[in-house]
Amino acid sequence: xxxxxxxKGFWLSIVLAVIFSIVMQFLISGGTLNPxxxxxxxxxGINIILAVSLHLIIGITGQFSIGHAGFLAVGAYxxxxxxxxxxxxxxxxxxxxxxxxxxxxxxxxxxxxxLRGDYLAIATLxxxxxxxxxxxxxxxxxxxxxxxxxxxxxxxxxxACVLMTIIxxxxxxxxxxxxxxxxxxxxEIAADAMGINTTYYKxxxxxxxxxxxxxxxxxxxxxxxxIQPGNFGFLKSFDILILVxxxxxxxxxxxxxxxxxxxxxSTYLSNYPELRMVIYSLVLVxxxxxxxxxxxxxxEITAFLKMGKSAKGGSHDxxxxxxx
Amino acid sequence: MTANTPLLKVDKAGIRFGGLKxxxxxxxxxxxxxxxxxxxxxxxxxxxxxxxxxxxxxPTEGSISLDGEKLNGFAPYKITKKGIxxxxxxxxxxxxxxxxxNVKIAYHSLAKHSIISSIFxxxxxxxxxxxxxxxxxxxxxxxxxxxxxxEQAKNLPYGQxxxxxxxxxxxxxxxxxLLDEPAAGMNPQETDELxxxxxxxxxxxxxxxxxxxxxxxxxxxxxxxxxxxxxGQLIADGTPEEIRNNPKVIEAYLGExxx
Ligand SMILES: Nc1ncnc2c1ncn2[C@@H]1O[C@H](COP(=O)(O)OP(=O)(O)O)[C@@H](O)[C@H]1O
Ligand SMILES: [Mg+2]
Numbered sequence: 001x002x003x004x005x006x007x008k009g010f011w012l013s014i015v016l017a018v019i020f021s022i023v024m025q026f027l028i029s030g031g032t033l034n035p036x037x038x039x040x041x042x043x044x045g046i047n048i049i050l051a052v053s054l055h056l057i058i059g060i061t062g063q064f065s066i067g068h069a070g071f072l073a074v075g076a077y078x079x080x081x082x083x084x085x086x087x088x089x090x091x092x093x094x095x096x097x098x099x100x101x102x103x104x105x106x107x108x109x110x111x112x113x114x115l116r117g118d119y120l121a122i123a124t125l126x127x128x129x130x131x132x133x134x135x136x137x138x139x140x141x142x143x144x145x146x147x148x149x150x151x152x153x154x155x156x157x158x159x160a161c162v163l164m165t166i167i168x169x170x171x172x173x174x175x176x177x178x179x180x181x182x183x184x185x186x187x188e189i190a191a192d193a194m195g196i197n198t199t200y201y202k203x204x205x206x207x208x209x210x211x212x213x214x215x216x217x218x219x220x221x222x223x224x225x226x227i228q229p230g231n232f233g234f235l236k237s238f239d240i241l242i243l244v245x246x247x248x249x250x251x252x253x254x255x256x257x258x259x260x261x262x263x264x265x266s267t268y269l270s271n272y273p274e275l276r277m278v279i280y281s282l283v284l285v286x287x288x289x290x291x292x293x294x295x296x297x298x299x300e301i302t303a304f305l306k307m308g309k310s311a312k313g314g315s316h317d318x319x320x321x322x323x324x
Numbered sequence: 325m326t327a328n329t330p331l332l333k334v335d336k337a338g339i340r341f342g343g344l345k346x347x348x349x350x351x352x353x354x355x356x357x358x359x360x361x362x363x364x365x366x367x368x369x370x371x372x373x374x375x376x377x378x379x380x381x382x383p384t385e386g387s388i389s390l391d392g393e394k395l396n397g398f399a400p401y402k403i404t405k406k407g408i409x410x411x412x413x414x415x416x417x418x419x420x421x422x423x424x425x426n427v428k429i430a431y432h433s434l435a436k437h438s439i440i441s442s443i444f445x446x447x448x449x450x451x452x453x454x455x456x457x458x459x460x461x462x463x464x465x466x467x468x469x470x471x472x473x474x475e476q477a478k479n480l481p482y483g484q485x486x487x488x489x490x491x492x493x494x495x496x497x498x499x500x501x502l503l504d505e506p507a508a509g510m511n512p513q514e515t516d517e518l519x520x521x522x523x524x525x526x527x528x529x530x531x532x533x534x535x536x537x538x539x540x541x542x543x544x545x546x547x548x549x550x551x552x553x554x555x556g557q558l559i560a561d562g563t564p565e566e567i568r569n570n571p572k573v574i575e576a577y578l579g580e581x582x583x
Contacts, residue, residue, distance in 0.1 A: 175453065190418065
């Protein structure tokens, strides 16, 4: 009974999303939306993918990984190689980007996910920096001056990837596999004692998260005409991390809202990059003081919609998170 | 496996942390269906012994076998699948999750639907999830927790949290259940209820139970045999009557009262 209700809400949101995408497509092709807005829209989509994929790793599985831009970089470069060097079509590039990032996630995840808390954070941060430096030193992909990439990212690709990311991660989370990840976040020792292969699920969350960060990388690379290692430094990882933290660790809808909100803010502030960082930091400080659980806490938007009725626990505002 | 193979056989098992021998040369055997107590003063090494049995620590000496199969060096989740499940001295529930989800997580290893089937919402996902949910609800009825299914675990009163932890451990379908001071922090009435519950689940699930209890009188009442640990070493084992009159045991407990 409960699950069928969930299913209904799920399909309803998909239908709404499809209607929204079609309307947007008309607005874009009809020229109603000027290129500045279109570009903002694409950035929002890419950031939603990044936020939701990191949400799976940090918010659901509780693994404080802060090198997400590393996977973005792998995806961006992989996709650029596929379209520019191998002259293969864009969908192949998107898939290859996701796969390459997932492999990177697997290779990095197996050794580092044994670490906990601060150590994991430092290791993943290191991974992000290493990826940047690797691309900086490979001439095949242009070194410091980067690679020029044709503009192939269009609205249908963006919205299709956003929806795919959300569907996959929501479906994963709302299953026994997602609960296994949640149990790791809640209490790793107890999860182990209940027969959960914690290493497997940590790596799995990491690999799925990395896959979608790679997909975001493909969209990103083919939206900006040029990719350079400098785009994927620690600050980019921080930008993604802040979306998850501000949205509320454990809330996917929170990550989505934060991605929309902060992308709009930063687009308007793009001429003042220093100011942007100051504002971000201020927002974060204010947040920590007044709403440390993030915009949404661990709640999902659906919990607010059916507030009061059949209070499905599992998500409560003052939730504490074992992320460290 | 012969008829008299003990369910659990611990042979001279021990662990040292640096210079400290937290558990040393412990021999212990449990026959199928027994309810056995493990007592000893604070810091005797009881919890550490459970951690050895469940693979949280790998013994630095000796061996542990379940149903004749050696467990040394298995990861904790594998040992759980082999049939040893436990509760913790300091309750470790998945506190932000619901009561129902806490139990469903213990059923995870029985799930037949794959990650792929869940992501693509294949029929096997729905069938698997429905089966888990029904089983978990049915199961929680036994523990009188079916009226708080969607409550977050952390919002339950203390006694119910203890009960949920036992329910969760049993949902993992163990042959051997390890209970680490389940009565700690309970009032006499809650303790009574707990002891009844233990008797009930033992009957119903055909279990073997090893019960750590700090309070000697409590263990005396329910256990058929008792092992006594002090400073990491077994100082006695036998029936409650034998243990009660054992001078070494009296000394260990007196020593604790004095200090
Ligand atoms: N990981 C560890 N590192 C070092 N010492 C430990 C560790 N775990 C337990 N000990 C020590 O082992 C001894 C036994 O502790 P414990 O098993 O918790 O006792 P009990 O449960 O009988 O009260 C204590 O002195 C404790 O400090
Ligand atoms: Mg103890």
